[in-house]
Amino acid sequence: MFLDAPFYDFWRPRILSLFRFVFGLLIFTYGTAKIFKIPFVEMFANLSPLIQVAGVIELIGGLLVMIGLFTRPAAFILSGQMAFAYFIGHVSASGHLFLPILNNGISSVLFCFGFLYLAVAGGGVWGIDALFKKAK
Numbered sequence: 001m002f003l004d005a006p007f008y009d010f011w012r013p014r015i016l017s018l019f020r021f022v023f024g025l026l027i028f029t030y031g032t033a034k035i036f037k038i039p040f041v042e043m044f045a046n047l048s049p050l051i052q053v054a055g056v057i058e059l060i061g062g063l064l065v066m067i068g069l070f071t072r073p074a075a076f077i078l079s080g081q082m083a084f085a086y087f088i089g090h091v092s093a094s095g096h097l098f099l100p101i102l103n104n105g106i107s108s109v110l111f112c113f114g115f116l117y118l119a120v121a122g123g124g125v126w127g128i129d130a131l132f133k134k135a136k
Helices: 005-035 049-067 071-094 106-121 128-135
Strands: none
Touching: 005 049, 005 071, 005 106, 049 071, 071 106
């Protein structure tokens, strides 16, 4: 049963939608913490304008990815933002380019490649993009 192709063919787009929702929700919470201070995170208490812009991108992009609207462009922008965050925020602060475990950049790398995957794969069958595609 689990090794049959029809099983995977059925579940692949649904798990992709679940992955999309969870990734969108996770980055959305970074945006709410930076912009609205909900939840309050000490390291986001006094933000530079650059980090505030990042928070707005995370808030809007995370919401779009979460609901599956304009998933590919939103995910592409978020992927780029996470690459930027890794090199500007983690590498430049620590000097450890290829060691995310030492520069605390693991989450940025995971978000970068997760959103890059969503930008290529799309949002799956559950989401507003899928509804628009069905309507055509």
